[in-house]
Amino acid sequence: MSAVTASLCSTLLFVGFVVFVSADQKIITAQPGQKSVTLPCRAPNNSSTITGVEWSRADLADEYVLLYRDELFDPDNQHPSFKNRVDLQDRQMKDGDLSLILKNVMINDTGTYECEAFMRGTNVKKRANVGGDPISIVTLKVLPPDQKNITVKPGQNVMLPCRAPNNSSSIIAVEWSRADLVDEYVLLYRDEHIVPEQQHPSFKNRVDLQDRQMKDGDVSLILKNVMINDTGTYKCQVFMRGTNMRKRANLKTDPISIITLRVDPPGGSVGLIVGLILSAVLLVAAVVGFLVYRKHKQQNRDFN
Known part of the structure; x- marks a missing residue:
């Protein structure tokens, strides 16, 4: 009986040890x-x-x-x-x-x-x-941020969504950027103002935050009067209290939202294809017409 008890105790101790380590x-x-x-x-x-x-x-x-x-x-x-x-x-x-x-x-x-x-x-x-x-x-x-795809047409307004996972009271700045703009940004918002320095000229007076109070961490971007050149991948970054904001080069944080914006030309992809085909047909017709005209003119010269 004592041997069975000792064996049982050893088993229980072993099981308890395994549970402790895995926990x-x-x-x-x-x-x-x-x-x-x-x-x-x-x-x-x-x-x-x-x-x-x-x-x-x-x-x-x-x-x-x-x-x-x-x-x-x-x-x-x-x-x-x-x-x-x-x-x-x-x-x-x-x-x-x-x-x-x-x-x-x-x-x-x-x-x-x-x-x-x-x-x-x-x-x-x-x-x-x-x-x-x-x-x-x-x-x-x-985990990396969600990557979203948004498609709009020229002339529309579009919202690029971004929500910080923290209380808005700890956010001191928001930056929206696009890789192909190099050192210029889409929007930089800090101290309750949009900062105009180093903002790409094409976005001046066309972008704003959906909520400048950033309630519930909402730092979504509003882009107005969308143009074809607005096509690209946008990144949203937030900077918390205590971040060195004196130099933009010091702002090194991971994006919390990545959005690929596609601006379709009028008529969309189908319209573009139809337009290209129609242009090609017109070009061929023009070339054929020119050749016929040239041949007809040459025949008139030979007849005279």
Whole structure:
């Protein structure tokens, strides 16, 4: 009877261990431009014994996402893309909470993150000595924006939809751009005004936001009196509070909406094809007529 009980206990312990490990491996999804995302991590020990925490990502090699020890962030060897974008949910690490806050989410943030805690007595002077097992593994998937196709006719007004996933109070600027315009943009809206500098001339006085208050994150673009040359792929980007807006070159965020706008000529594709065929027929008729006229004229000369 005791052997059966021991076997049962061993089985239960094994099952419990497997459940604990699988529960610690999480998958989280986010969107580009999202204000923040939390990657959870909780140490199984009393927080009073925790002296630091490291968040890392395997593809960053020797650089880390965040290293916090002795109540300070260690900037050495932190990957540049995470500077000023990461923090702990609780710097006091109460109840062993070591969760990471990642701000202004970008597509390049996609990856598998590992959380490692350092206990009192652990040598954390050199990162090479930090070799414990992770207590949490989180796979973050930042999904690319939806790509929409819109077709209109010349002379119409069109709305290009875009909605930020955050509260509008944190949005300080919106930019609509088109790749073929190079350094000029379609619309830049900040400080409650449309910025005219570097706006492409063809869009001046023809574009506006659907809602300048950006309620519920609505930053859709209104394009008036559409022209054939408006055909192209448009990108919508939002910039959150704390972004450096002094130089446009510093505005590097992922688009939250990509829209391909197609402006059909009058009559659409069918009308265009019919027009081309009719033009070709008229051209052939003109050539034949010219040849007949020339031959007839030559015959009259020979007769005279």
